Amino acid sequence: MELIDCAAVYEDIMYEMCGTGFQANALSVINRQQEIEAVPVHYGQWTKQYRSGVLVSSGVVSSCCDMWNERETKYCPHCGAKMNLEEKDNGT
Numbered sequence: 001m002e003l004i005d006c007a008a009v010y011e012d013i014m015y016e017m018c019g020t021g022f023q024a025n026a027l028s029v030i031n032r033q034q035e036i037e038a039v040p041v042h043y044g045q046w047t048k049q050y051r052s053g054v055l056v057s058s059g060v061v062s063s064c065c066d067m068w069n070e071r072e073t074k075y076c077p078h079c080g081a082k083m084n085l086e087e088k089d090n091g092t
């Protein structure tokens with residue numbers, strides 16, 4: 001299953017089907033679909049310094065919300081971002 005932005009589809013149909021007489025039909029197809037609530041996925045990565053430039057001697061800092069954690073995790077424990085933007089800095 002793939003999720004799309006309903007408001008964007010509405011807008012696109014209104015533009016693409018303008019003057020065809022089929023806008024109402026197309027929009028009614030959208031209106032019949034099951035609604036699923038979803039939250040956009042946010043991404044981040046673990047770094048060795050805060051945004052201010054202050055380095056951490058132990059643990060890691062998340063790029064998503066600038067919070068410290070004792071170890072790298074798959075998801076940020078502070079904001080839930082998916083931490084798959086790998087960028088290792090082994091210069092410690």
Ligand SMILES: [Zn+2]
Binds near residue numbers: 044062
């Ligand atoms: Zn975060």
